[in-house]
Amino acid sequence: MTTSPVQVEALILAAHNAYESTRDVSPHVRRTWLTGVADALDANSDELVGLGQRETHLAEARLRNELKRTVFQLRLLGSEVVRGEHLDATIDHADPSWGMGPRPDIRRFSVPLGVVGVFGASNFPFAFSVMGGDSASALAAGCAVVHKIHEGHRELALRTGELVREALERAGAPAGLFSTIVGRQAAELLVDHPLVKAIGFTGSTAGGRALFDRVSQRAAPIPFYGELGSINPVFVTERAWSARRGEILEGYAASFTLGMGQFCTKPGLLFAPVDHDDEVAGILQREIASKPLTPLLSPRLREGFDEALKQVRTARGVDVLVAGDDSESPRPTVLLTSAEQVLRSPEILEQEMFGPATLVVQYKPGTDLIELARVLEGQLTATVQAEPDEDLTELLKVLRERSGRLLWNAWPTGVTVSYAQHHGGPYPATTASTTSVGTAAIARFMRPVAYDSFPPSQLPEPLQDHNPWRIRRRVDGTWESPVTDGETE
Amino acid sequence: MTTSPVQVEALILAAHNAYESTRDVSPHVRRTWLTGVADALDANSDELVGLGQRETHLAEARLRNELKRTVFQLRLLGSEVVRGEHLDATIDHADPSWGMGPRPDIRRFSVPLGVVGVFGASNFPFAFSVMGGDSASALAAGCAVVHKIHEGHRELALRTGELVREALERAGAPAGLFSTIVGRQAAELLVDHPLVKAIGFTGSTAGGRALFDRVSQRAAPIPFYGELGSINPVFVTERAWSARRGEILEGYAASFTLGMGQFCTKPGLLFAPVDHDDEVAGILQREIASKPLTPLLSPRLREGFDEALKQVRTARGVDVLVAGDDSESPRPTVLLTSAEQVLRSPEILEQEMFGPATLVVQYKPGTDLIELARVLEGQLTATVQAEPDEDLTELLKVLRERSGRLLWNAWPTGVTVSYAQHHGGPYPATTASTTSVGTAAIARFMRPVAYDSFPPSQLPEPLQDHNPWRIRRRVDGTWESPVTDGETE
Numbered sequence: 001m002t003t004s005p006v007q008v009e010a011l012i013l014a015a016h017n018a019y020e021s022t023r024d025v026s027p028h029v030r031r032t033w034l035t036g037v038a039d040a041l042d043a044n045s046d047e048l049v050g051l052g053q054r055e056t057h058l059a060e061a062r063l064r065n066e067l068k069r070t071v072f073q074l075r076l077l078g079s080e081v082v083r084g085e086h087l088d089a090t091i092d093h094a095d096p097s098w099g100m101g102p103r104p105d106i107r108r109f110s111v112p113l114g115v116v117g118v119f120g121a122s123n124f125p126f127a128f129s130v131m132g133g134d135s136a137s138a139l140a141a142g143c144a145v146v147h148k149i150h151e152g153h154r155e156l157a158l159r160t161g162e163l164v165r166e167a168l169e170r171a172g173a174p175a176g177l178f179s180t181i182v183g184r185q186a187a188e189l190l191v192d193h194p195l196v197k198a199i200g201f202t203g204s205t206a207g208g209r210a211l212f213d214r215v216s217q218r219a220a221p222i223p224f225y226g227e228l229g230s231i232n233p234v235f236v237t238e239r240a241w242s243a244r245r246g247e248i249l250e251g252y253a254a255s256f257t258l259g260m261g262q263f264c265t266k267p268g269l270l271f272a273p274v275d276h277d278d279e280v281a282g283i284l285q286r287e288i289a290s291k292p293l294t295p296l297l298s299p300r301l302r303e304g305f306d307e308a309l310k311q312v313r314t315a316r317g318v319d320v321l322v323a324g325d326d327s328e329s330p331r332p333t334v335l336l337t338s339a340e341q342v343l344r345s346p347e348i349l350e351q352e353m354f355g356p357a358t359l360v361v362q363y364k365p366g367t368d369l370i371e372l373a374r375v376l377e378g379q380l381t382a383t384v385q386a387e388p389d390e391d392l393t394e395l396l397k398v399l400r401e402r403s404g405r406l407l408w409n410a411w412p413t414g415v416t417v418s419y420a421q422h423h424g425g426p427y428p429a430t431t432a433s434t435t436s437v438g439t440a441a442i443a444r445f446m447r448p449v450a451y452d453s454f455p456p457s458q459l460p461e462p463l464q465d466h467n468p469w470r471i472r473r474r475v476d477g478t479w480e481s482p483v484t485d486g487e488t489e
Numbered sequence: 490m491t492t493s494p495v496q497v498e499a500l501i502l503a504a505h506n507a508y509e510s511t512r513d514v515s516p517h518v519r520r521t522w523l524t525g526v527a528d529a530l531d532a533n534s535d536e537l538v539g540l541g542q543r544e545t546h547l548a549e550a551r552l553r554n555e556l557k558r559t560v561f562q563l564r565l566l567g568s569e570v571v572r573g574e575h576l577d578a579t580i581d582h583a584d585p586s587w588g589m590g591p592r593p594d595i596r597r598f599s600v601p602l603g604v605v606g607v608f609g610a611s612n613f614p615f616a617f618s619v620m621g622g623d624s625a626s627a628l629a630a631g632c633a634v635v636h637k638i639h640e641g642h643r644e645l646a647l648r649t650g651e652l653v654r655e656a657l658e659r660a661g662a663p664a665g666l667f668s669t670i671v672g673r674q675a676a677e678l679l680v681d682h683p684l685v686k687a688i689g690f691t692g693s694t695a696g697g698r699a700l701f702d703r704v705s706q707r708a709a710p711i712p713f714y715g716e717l718g719s720i721n722p723v724f725v726t727e728r729a730w731s732a733r734r735g736e737i738l739e740g741y742a743a744s745f746t747l748g749m750g751q752f753c754t755k756p757g758l759l760f761a762p763v764d765h766d767d768e769v770a771g772i773l774q775r776e777i778a779s780k781p782l783t784p785l786l787s788p789r790l791r792e793g794f795d796e797a798l799k800q801v802r803t804a805r806g807v808d809v810l811v812a813g814d815d816s817e818s819p820r821p822t823v824l825l826t827s828a829e830q831v832l833r834s835p836e837i838l839e840q841e842m843f844g845p846a847t848l849v850v851q852y853k854p855g856t857d858l859i860e861l862a863r864v865l866e867g868q869l870t871a872t873v874q875a876e877p878d879e880d881l882t883e884l885l886k887v888l889r890e891r892s893g894r895l896l897w898n899a900w901p902t903g904v905t906v907s908y909a910q911h912h913g914g915p916y917p918a919t920t921a922s923t924t925s926v927g928t929a930a931i932a933r934f935m936r937p938v939a940y941d942s943f944p945p946s947q948l949p950e951p952l953q954d955h956n957p958w959r960i961r962r963r964v965d966g967t968w969e970s971p972v973t974d975g976e977t978e
Contacts, residue, residue: 427709453899
């Protein structure tokens with residue numbers, strides 16, 4: 001069953017009406033909606049995890065953790081909304097002696113964009129799907145959401161959508177604030193609809209770019225927040241390699257095989273001064289053998305993985321370091337190439353292998369890692385494995401240009417949801433310089449509006465002098481925090 | 490003389506190198522560069538204003554004011570940079586009891602994008618041109634700027650560029666941090682170049698959309714911050730019209746004729762319950778007659794204005810309320826139509842007449858202003874002229890959806906540069922939900938980067954625990970202001 005054009009139109013209109021009737025509700029009310037959804041997902045975790053296991057082959061523990069994260073995210077965004085951070089409220093009182101000439105009373109805050117279209121990802125059936133980061137931050141912003149479900153976990157998505165709608169209704173939110181649609185035609189109508197004001201997307205580079213192009217061609221273009229592809233390079237310094245090669249290889253094997261390598265932050269490249277291939281292969285083989293194997297998320301994803309792996313494996317100068325297999329639950333593959341080869345054919349570094357495979361790039365002692373880093377495209381993450389006293393300033397600057405998150409002696413899989421988190425990076429990692437994880441994700445779905453010379457009685461709550469919502473605001477250049485009353489946590 | 494492809498390439502490379510060597514300088518150093526440029530423009534104001542008068546026909550007082558604003562803006566952005574607002578520094582210490590599972594130490598701040606291409610506008614030869622809001626905020630962000638000069642004030646632009654380069658060099662900034670290019674081919678090379686990471690543009694909807702489309706088709710798309718067109722509607726309530734019709738018409742005439750109507754915030758539409766056309770025409774005629782007349786900015790702009798005026802004047806149901814003329818310094822025109830006509834043919838509200846013309850939309854008592862507001866496109870501003878105790882909540886909500894700045898009993902021309910200012914609006918007013926005026930403009934040219942699990946000694950200054958740059962930061966969810974030492978003003 002797909003959603004018909006008539007149904008899509010009705011759902012978008014209902015979403016727009018729900019948005020219009022709720023865009024100015026107080027942050028406390030909005031938080032009750034977010035926590036209502038969180039409670040519902042939590043209360044139905046057994047059913048949801050069961051559905052997820054059946055449809056995605058992901059392990060129960062992994063799915064429980066992902067659901068926990070999703071529920072936590074809703075609660076964290078709720079507390080952020082009550083703080084009013086996302087409103088960015090700024091008040092400049094009239095100032096006759098302002099440096100460029102008299103200044104009128106001017107006040108600004110951010111308002112929700114309207115209806116947001118969200119595309120779910122296959123690999124995170126909870127955290128980047130129906131009520132994942134995009135949907136949760138759009139609702140936190142005050143938007144309505146129409147979610148295009150991913151066929152890879154269709155039953156789970158439909159059931160999650162049902163629970164979300166029921167929870168919102170119980171919490172007092174209007175019908176239409178959240179809905180789900182199915183099918184490609186429905187997705188295209190969503191992307192093209194004049195009442196849709198932003199798109200959140202997590203998926204492949206090819207699919208994401210096609211949607212980005214479509215959105216760019218609208219009569220009125222809208223922001224397209226796409227998280228596309230990333231290879232997530234890891235640079236091991238010579239000193240780190242000498243000091244703790246075994247530990248590094250163990251961490252690498254654990255990270256790249258996690259969830260059968262089906263993470264956008266999977267370390268797909270390891271630059272290391274490999275000298276004894278056999279020893280390295282032995283360690284990796286042993287580590288890989290200790291990991292559980294499952295089928296990949298879907299036949300379609302498996303096909304894409306097989307194709308990508310074949311392309312890299314058969315590229316000039318690439319050898320197999322640890323052979324995988326092509327069984328239903330495929331044994332992970334580690335490929336090997338050289339720094340010289342990579343510098344000659346840097347395009348090999350652009351092929352994401354979404355699944356259980358990774359590429360080791362062997363460099364000779366004395367090699368300039370900066371030169372290697374410079375051939376990389378945009379990434380979600382870049383990691384260094386180094387000794388604490390090494391000076392990697394220049395390498396880190398080059399990696400910073402190409403990556404949204406830098407890690408030091410850590411592994412990129414596992415993305416915490418917090419205030420400082422950033423999950424995004426230069427194209428093709430993402431299509432905008434924004435994050436789809438953490439509290440900063442809310443601002444993507446808002447836009448600023450200034451109120452010029454308004455009488456006090458006509459100002460909206462966030463901009464009234466007595467600050468009825470008790471939010472943090474910038475007043476005449478200086479930030480002021482209201483006295484907290486215990487309600488903000 | 491236009492800039493050759495070889496020269497453009499060299500300037501972009503030099504800009505990139507200058508950016509790379511300065512992206513991490515301290516805010517205090519960066520402020521000295523901004524104030525150095527401000528000082529140089531100030532010191533050469535007589536020469537610059539003289540050049541401006543010759544090339545643009547704008548009056549001396551107007552140009553002096555605009556230059557004063559441009560200089561002020563540089564100083565304000567300098568003080569903002571020292572506060573570190575634009576860095577958005579956020580620190581989450583490691584937390585083993587974080588709600589979704591142990592949290593690593595994760596810290597984020599925003600870094601400059603790289604080389605920014607800026608397109609100057611014809612109507613603000615200082616404030617939206619060579620060292621206008623886009624260039625100043627890009628430099629404040631830590632970017633390098635390659636500025637495409639506007640042919641309408643070519644000599645002024647080239648001379649301004651020279652002064653800026655000299656001032657930056659004197660202040661110790663590297664050569665290449667700022668440069669100017671001339672010509673359409675050079676502009677296209679700028680927009681397409683892989684090292685260019687964002688575009689700032691102020692100009693026509695047609696020109697802006699063409700560049701937006703070009704940027705969207707890049708292999709790696711970049712943000713295009715375009716400020717395009719706006720008609721800036723004004724809604725006069727029946728009570729305001731009864732109470733102070735004369736005052737409103739005076740304010741309207743002063744605002745729409747200011748600078749010969751060549752402002753993107755010119756009120757191009759007045760919705761009013763006009764009953765006695767003759768009286769209204771008389772007041773407007775008298776007011777218009779008291780305003781100085783000058784030629785328009787350029788022959789090309791004049792041609793576009795004549796064409797747009799003709800289109801609206803000859804549209805069905807449009808009459809001439811106050812006749813202008815087509816002399817070299819054209820007398821302003823006021824056209825008249827009815828609310829019924831506008832609801833039948835809303836496309837008439839989409840035709841910007843950039844120059845001395847405006848359209849009065851006559852509505853009958855009891856007309857639903859909300860219905861009229863709903864037919865409007867995106868705008869930079871929307872104004873209500875109303876009595877203080879009127880309840881316009883619903884009308885303002887509809888206008889808020891369509892506009893970036895709302896005004897109450899004020900006029901939209903005159904855009905102060907401040908913390909709360911917002912100059913932008915839904916498409917086609919702008920192509921992104923950002924402002925090109927005020928301190929918030931800096932963030933357009935930055936992107937966030939997270940540092941995950943870094944040893945203290947390897948963190949960049951803004952994220953070090955002892956806060957060497959003394960900037961405001963969010964630590965574990967709570968914003969902390971450093972003790973100010975007098976240096977921040």
